[in-house]
Amino acid sequence: xxxxxxxxxxxxxxxxxxxxxxxxxxxxxxxxxxWYQQKSGxxxxxxxxxxxxxxxxxxxxxxxxGSGTRYSLKISGMQPEDEADYFCQQSYKYPPTxxxxxxxxxx
Amino acid sequence: xxxxxxxxxxxxxxGASVKLSCKASGxxxxxxxxxxxxxxxxxSLEWIGYxxxxxxYTNYNEKFKSKATLTVDKSTNTAYMELSxxxxxxxxxYYCTRDRIYYYDGxxxxxxxxxxxxxx
Numbered sequence: 081x082x083x084x085x086x087x088x089x090x091x092x093x094x095x096x097x098x099x100x101x102x103x104x105x106x107x108x109x110x111x112x113x114x115w116y117q118q119k120s121g122x123x124x125x126x127x128x129x130x131x132x133x134x135x136x137x138x139x140x141x142x143x144x145x146g147s148g149t150r151y152s153l154k155i156s157g158m159q160p161e162d163e164a165d166y167f168c169q170q171s172y173k174y175p176p177t178x179x180x181x182x183x184x185x186x187x
Numbered sequence: 188x189x190x191x192x193x194x195x196x197x198x199x200x201x202g203a204s205v206k207l208s209c210k211a212s213g214x215x216x217x218x219x220x221x222x223x224x225x226x227x228x229x230x231s232l233e234w235i236g237y238x239x240x241x242x243x244y245t246n247y248n249e250k251f252k253s254k255a256t257l258t259v260d261k262s263t264n265t266a267y268m269e270l271s272x273x274x275x276x277x278x279x280x281y282y283c284t285r286d287r288i289y290y291y292d293g294x295x296x297x298x299x300x301x302x303x304x305x306x307x
Contacts, residue, residue: 112291114292114293114294116293116294123282123297123298123299123300124232124282124294124297125297126287126293126294126295128293129287129291129292129293129295130291130292135287135293135295165230167232169232169293169294171290171291171292171293172291174246175234175248175249175250176222176234177234178231178232178233178234180230180231181230181231181232
């Protein structure tokens, strides 16, 4: 299985701060990478697909980038509603696998 | 709009089985696979498998092959996952999901999740 190593496990950001979360795949995944946001007690919600494409309705402060084995999610200007857990997921090979998650808190 | 409505929380005894449901609406049920995902301890996510509602074809994560059985009822647009021989390790929240459009697009739609608690 492809291992997704996500970092950091947690971080704290101030209002308006730019935040980055990274995922490292154990092998190349050809941009078949999605990012999800999960707020407390809710289902995960798709933010980014195909590494850099913004899901409909997601604020433009969210962006994704990367290639090969390294991918990142950036939030340009932390907002209170961005406090959540974030997960990456590869769909390049079965079984699809997820990163362990990043807990983002507002400082 | 696409909606995946899951059955309610379940409390089951060790060794028993439980069958979870996921009723789809807002799209043509047979056009998209239904995937199931496990979330343990409120954190990590694991893909269990998918079912093609049109053909009934299933693909399982090796880890869950002897644990989960996926089925569908096309007449009611409902997908099911049966979990067997339950242990405390199966206590988790289970989600049904659907591809955004293509399999490599990520899961664009999620059910609300169902918490399964295995306890005597």
